[in-house]
Amino acid sequence: MGRERRRAGPTRWSNLQDSHELYCMGQLVEAALAHKQLTGKDDLMDVMWRNVDLVSRTFGNGRSQLKRVPGHESPEIALPKLWRFAREPATMELIRNFIDWRGRADLRPLYGTPGSTVFDAAYYQDHKPVREQREAVGHAVRACYLYTGMAEMLALTGDQTLRPALDAIWENVVGRKMYVTGGVGAHHAGEKFGADFELPNEKGYLETCATLANALWQFRMFRLDGDAKYIDVFERILHNNFAAGVSIGGDAFFYVNPLASRGNVTRWRWHGCPCCPANVVRIIPQLGTYAYATAGDTLYWNLFMASDATLRLKGGDVKVRQTNNGYPWRGDGLALEIDPGAPRAFAVKVRIPGWARGACVPTKLYEQVNPASLDEVSLAVNGRPVALALDKGYVTISRTWTRGDRIELSLKMTPRFVRADARVAEDVGRLAVERGPVVYCAEGVDNGGHVLNKYIPASRIMESRHLGGGRSKLRPSRVECLVETTVTICGLSLPAIRLPATARTRGVRAVAEAPATLTLVPYFAWSHRGAGEMQTWLPTSADRAEPAFIGRASASHCWQYDTLNALTASQTPSDSAGRKCRHFSFWPNKGTTEWVQYDLPAPEEIRDMTVYWLDDEATKGGCRLPRKVTVKVRPAKDAPWQTVEGATVEIAKDRPCAIRLPKAVTAQAVRLEIVLRPDVSAGLLGWSLAGAPPAAVPPEKMREIYETVKTPYKRGMVLTPEKGEMLDNPSVFRHKDAWYMIFIRFDGKGYETHLAKSDDLVRWQRLGCIFKRGEKGAWDASQADGWPSLADTRWDGPNTLNTFNGRYWMMYLGGAKDGYETDPLSTGVAWTDDPSAVKQWTRCADNPVLQSSDPAARAFERATIYKHFTVEDPSRACGGRFVNFYNAADKVSHREAIGMAVSDDMLHWRRVGSAASATSG
Template identity: 40%
Template sequence: MTSPMPFLLAVGLALGALPAPAQQRADYPIQAVPFTKVKLTDAFWQPRLKTNTTITIPASFQRCEATNRVKNFEMAAAKSGKFATTFPFDDTDIYKTLEGASYSLSLYPDKELAAYLDVLIDKVAKAQEPDGYLYTARTIDPAHPHPWAGAQRWEKERELSHELYNAGHLYEAAVAHYQATGKKTLLNIALKNADLVCSVFGPGKRVVAPGHEIVEMALVKLYRVTGKPEYLQTAKFFLEARGQYKGYDPKSPDVWRNGQYWQDDKPVVAQKEAEGHAVRAEYLYSAMADVAALTGDRQLLAAVDTIWQNMVSKKFYVTGGTGAVPGGERFGQNYELPNATAYNETCASVAHIYWNQRMFQLHGDSKYADIMEKVLYNGLLSGVGLDGKSFFYSNAMQIKNSASFPQTEPARVGWFECSCCPTNLARLFPSLPGYVYGQNGKDIYVNLFVSGSADLAVNNKAVRLTQTNNYPWSGDLKFTVEHAATSDFNLLVRIPGWARGQAMPSDLYTFATPSAAKVTIKVNGKPVSYALQHGYAVLARKWKKNDVVEVSLPMEVRTVQAHPNVPDNVGKVALQRGPVVYCAEWTDNEGKASNIIVPVGTAFTAVEKPEVLNGITQLTASVPVVKVDPATNTISTVRQTLTAIPYYAWANRGKGEMTVWFPQQVTDVDLVTRRAVEATHAK
């Protein structure tokens, strides 16, 4: 649909007393095609979404039960007991899993799951206080709340309490549940809480910059559902409350307590760089885009554009990860992108998807979808194991075990004490259909290459578009107009930057060598020329039923170089084929990955391996590797077959070395004595 108005009006009528605006004054120029209108049949994503439904979501609910997260709500309802988990934001694990389960019901209707959601939502409702307050860490025993909560409501919101963070995830879950099921049970809880929040915070009332952002973008979602202006006004107010605290002091050992960590060191319209805690930051930037779109605030738009450019030019891993520094889970300085200590929290990848989707909707430029694709197929997907129930909180770029570089080899685990990442993935994956297409009037944008069908409306007339492909392993894409009650629309197919010789929409990463391969497009079997507009091939014609568009993207293996200001990657290359970034893992490479050299001119072969790691395209090449013979004190290089797998699939076959970046030549040898080794291990 071309605007949110039909949806807003329909929801307003369904809710009865809640107003819907007669006219939307401003909004994103491009609207995402709703997830309820896109049905997937994709060979790559469909099994993963099914696994999310059958394994990840049930496991998350089971773990919420087993770790007493559900019990907290039961005790809050009874006003009796003692808060039974560790963090006051543990409530959000239930909200996020509710959100994911709601999206999942749209993909895979399930009466048993729907019934369980009804029971869980009833428990949430009973835990809510009469005025709408919902925060089990206080409600269970108001006289003895969680230490992070403070003696009174909201008094530690900026620093520790996460009261508004909990509210934000409640709102996100409520909107998803309503959209997927049509039920108002969770939505009514959210609206009651949001009305309380709006009565407490605002001009002339309590002022705070929420410590962990998400309530801002969540309030915008409630505004879209109800049309109630107070929700948008309060979201904007929370943004404008920032800028009260000093910036980060690199000499201070307390990285958790400074204005920059909270994105609160300067007003949002004056912020120029991606800074502080990466997840919080990217939720904030998503909200800035929302409010800029809905209010026409040009200063806010200019700020979020500038921050995005800083991120993509100086603070972004080649796999799509963000948040380089473990201390504070934060963005580092410009070009601070270490491999061995890379943090790359999985939640940051989730937030990054949200942010780039909004940037696309603002500007209609393919570079935002390029980044979204890179994150999806690499940095985000690596956060969950192939089993659907084991996870990474942080996503490493290099695991090296040697005398001079001892590391603890990471293993995927089923749950964390702070288990934000598993539940964040549970809600992101089933919402994927909503990221495939965008629409602005008669312009239909194809952002992601995911097989399935989409039901759209152009000038209130039905259009059904079907995708068929084997992406990301093949670049042959097919789009069929299954139904067209109107012929008057333009199809804009994203031509990825990597298919146009651009590794990134900045100079942070570049392809080491140029390629002569071209993108070709056919309509009904005949080659056509096309205009490229902001990275989209614009196909404007009079469409009719069964028209077929075929796009061929070159799927070469490319070597990627980092900007010379990234010290860890000087003289190294990464491997990419299509949107997929590769790594070498110990199990395929004679027990090591840190000794592999990829010289200039190395030729790679791509081989389909349906039996490996649930089906991948594997890369192989003959390369030199460094061998050390302790018996003779000799070092040599020998030829060996390098086998590379998609980065997202690493650490599914046990612990061992892994690397994304490969040196192109030997430039030095680091000699380490036994005494130094023993001292290093002792530390």
């Protein structure tokens, strides 16, 4: 409390931006109402009213009143409850003001710390008036509380001017910013929403409170228009992110709920900012109130949970009893027994969950690969089938209900693969698995200690099961490779799923692959059996699975809060303080001689190694770079240790350091003997037996190259444009006895490709057009700007064009729209037998070969693809014979970046990597 009091400022209301003064008032209102409801007592209500009256007097439009909003929303949710309870006009006035004043620079100074990119006005949703907001931004709990309050205000006042903002923000969250577990909040810094589709799995935040706030908001959106899509999201949150936020035993909590882990997080018994446990406690007793809803003479059956309830319909109370056979594990036998007293006509709306009819979420953000179908759902009243006519996700049964009438619903619980929108970069090339509303994950404890090293060979799954690709018509709902089993966690026998996978392991250098089985457990149940690796989005290709080290790590000592895993993990520290990675340290030992050691299953040849030293001076830790390091090896398991003479060990901060042996040695065990400096300890953030990662080109080498290639003498235009034309993109090559330039010419409609000739590289003469625009209606009808492929890249070499299959090749940028570089532009391929001839190059039938709309397109290339530079790489180091670098622009900012693709035949191109090779800035 001391810290909170200091933060509140010297006097009341003096630091509303950062203090939680008004937030606490909201929590007090909620507590008092709950206390009143449960005990009937007024003592806490009296305290609450004094506080609310004070706030009502203090904040308002009067001259002596303050015009401010809560720095952290919460009264926006609580006050509507209070208004429903007491209907005090002053309460409604506060609700309106707190919502209307937000983002109003014309009424009050906006919140936000000048110069801060984290705590800006958007952090407080104070960047725009709420009615003008269209995207979820800023602190995720604050944001969802605000949206909940806005939905409440709309419900209470009918103020439809709030509706466009609510709908747009909802589309933004559920279509672009929500995790498959229902969680929100991508950024740790500021506990914030990220950009569209920015949903990092391991580094995501997904605060438990934020997911609860999201659930509260979804339910209020449902109350506005009775659409089951909001309940679909609510249910997803409930069974996944929410359930994971608290341990099965109910005594430990996740504040942060990542979708992947390297084994460095587990639930906390307590948290310094204890909001999440209290929020969980608040929701659990309320759960029943979300199961049903009523409107007039309509009863909504929303959630499947065994319960007895009395519901108030227009025509009188109705009693219901809900039973099931073990939902969410079993979907059969969901039953609702109706008791209206005397027979009476009204409607019951039965929710058919999206997941049971092929929609993972109500948007296209996540899609079932083997989709569920409505054919698998059955609904009956008193044993007589009911037609599944859906309206807003419900089947409406209107009839005269008699005591004992029974609605029975049966949903198929089939394991399903889910894929994310291709714009979610973190989930590209990955699949998640769900069963009913429950998301699954893989934990190390069920999978030989490692899961991050495994992938599910998608080609096998896709081919044999006719999944994905969108081309096969046969897409069975049940995938045979997903086998159902059980795993016991905390004494609960939970349905698990097993599927074939490939495990990658790494020795000193070589990576090995072996068949494996992945066992998946419900996501909410993770981290109950010790801290370990966890993965929700399973890679479908080898390049996304990090090989696990096969050896055993040991050390003379490891500080109890550190881990030997820090050595073997392929983590990439940003600096030696290791702020965001696991540490290994000898703390509290100081000035001693210590060691770390790797034992290998069999002797291997070792030469260059890499080590990353821990030095946490920057964070006031007790570890510094060591004084001296000696390398020792054991040629065989029980052989004596030998010191490697002449080995050099770099000891430096903030970068990977090389350990170089004078010659390769064969070893089954390697040890670094580390002499600590006096009075300080030491540690490591990683130690790899493989050589250093691909090195940056050293500055002196870069300088040397610059001196070699620089051209300080400008010679002016060598091809000057005529009126009405523009010339661009020169490519110069030698053919037989002359120099040629291929360039492109814009004539007002689009680009075409031209040729010029020179004898001395300085004076150039235009020869004419060698590549005209495509025919009318073609994809390249307006643009055809090409440049030659396979230029000989040897410096000071022949400067000729190389051939492939006896032909000269060109890649070109084609487009159907007129104008200067009008999006979208795609890539075509053409060829000729003589690049010096003034004749048309020939288009290839497979065009276009690269498009910004390709599913494999990465974020940076989704608006348009520009120019290419194609070389031959006989070593196939990048995975193909031909390597193509191209620049492209993204949809959001239209900034350009350079990407890479490879091909073996010039026509079929595979993109390499998930990100750009070079970016702006």
